[in-house]
Amino acid sequence: MVAKATSLDSHGERHSEWQYLDLMREIWETGSERVDRTGVGTRSVFGTMLRFDLADGRMPLLTTKRVYWKTATREMLWFLTGDTNIRELCRQNVQIWTDWPLDTYRRETGEDISREDFAARIVEDSAFAARWGELGPVYGKQWVDWPTYEADGNGGFRKGEGINQVAEVIESLRHNPGSRRHIIEGWNVAELNQMALPPCHKTYQFHVADGRLNCALYQRSCDVALGLPFNLWSGALLQRMIAQQTDLEPGEFVWMGGDTHLYLNHDELISEQLQRQPEGSPRLEITRRPESIFDYRIEDFVVTDYTPQGALKAPIAV
Structure with a gap:
């Protein structure tokens, strides 16, 4: 039996996690069955959106299964080093x-x-x-060291100084908050074939309104059962860190998916998760403000009111 969307959060409102569960149900029941790159097969819908208000420390951390948020945080901190x-x-x-x-x-x-x-x-x-x-020039390399080229004086080109998109966005948010160009882009067409996996969460855009920092993340391809719980946490985490670094309050995190899918061999996970109801309202506290966004440590992040239901596992498609 599928759980009914009746649980409320600590504010007495419909729990924001129902968006995720509703999306999972829609894909599994109505998605187009497709043969995919991995050969496993998926059910897929195209063009999806989830919205989460990050006020008061709230985070899109799923409670209907355990999400290892420290693992996702370590990955985000690794991205920001540019390591590959x-x-x-x-x-x-x-x-x-x-x-x-x-x-x-x-x-x-x-x-x-x-x-x-x-x-x-x-x-x-x-x-x-x-x-x-x-792994090749994956996410972090593009974020903090996007390659540039300059004329070498002999009719050819040599590598120039890389562009740190993250640092530039933070400076732009500080000095020109009304800009529509606060973008971090991972989809470097010239280097896609050198990457172990082209970026799925590819474009982040930031927007300032009434002292709040909003973020829209576009994800070209999304594994809803295994990947999306991590992507939601990581995107909102990056937004929270940038908000702290720019003296803005966290606003709305908007996630948008292109090919949004469930793998056919995830049926047991999906069936079990759709029987569960969200509980609690997880909060994130950032206990320290480092000198820059590149200086955060795992110890700087504390999550409260997180009592998730049991872990759900399924094979990853490579």
């Missing part, structure tokens, strides 16, 4: 990106190594990590 090797993530036991280089390693060497052993070798062996842990 999984070694630092593996060192923190964050395996979000491990499956892609692992798949390449198995395919090219024929060695049937476990993910645990592969991650351990990445951490222990710097040469192995350099050879097999690279």
